[in-house]
Amino acid sequence: MGGCVPLYAVIFITIFVTLFGALLLFAASKVGKVYKDKVKDETYECGIAVQDKVDTKISIKFYLTAILFIIFDIEIIFMYPWAATYKEFIASGNGLYSLGAMGIFMGVFIFGLWWEIKSKALEWE
Numbered sequence: 001m002g003g004c005v006p007l008y009a010v011i012f013i014t015i016f017v018t019l020f021g022a023l024l025l026f027a028a029s030k031v032g033k034v035y036k037d038k039v040k041d042e043t044y045e046c047g048i049a050v051q052d053k054v055d056t057k058i059s060i061k062f063y064l065t066a067i068l069f070i071i072f073d074i075e076i077i078f079m080y081p082w083a084a085t086y087k088e089f090i091a092s093g094n095g096l097y098s099l100g101a102m103g104i105f106m107g108v109f110i111f112g113l114w115w116e117i118k119s120k121a122l123e124w125e
Contacts, residue, residue: 061124068116075109 089098
């Protein structure tokens with residue numbers, strides 16, 4: 001066999017998971033109670049009737065800040081493994097190549113940060 005999973009085991013698990021999921025859905029539909037209450041149907045239900053519905057306008061700055069955070073967070077995610085294995089690149093003779101590649105990578109992001117500061121994307125006024 002050599003580590004292969006028999007086909008009947010896969011079929012059994014598939015049928016078991018399907019039946020167990022269907023059983024849970026059926027049980028939840030029978031046990032759960034249905035509430036028909038206007039207050040319960042509100043977006044932020046807290047038991048108090050809503051005074052008036054007003055659509056909140058969210059500034060685009062929040063979205064821009066979130067996107068910039070994600071971009072620079074991903075940059076750190078890419079930099080960490082590089083920094084952790086840099087000694088291995090030096091030992092294999094590819095240290096300068098690796099440093100140059102990371103320099104280009106950092107240059108693009110430093111240029112992006114400079115552009116954000118220049119275009120005042122990080123200002124809230």
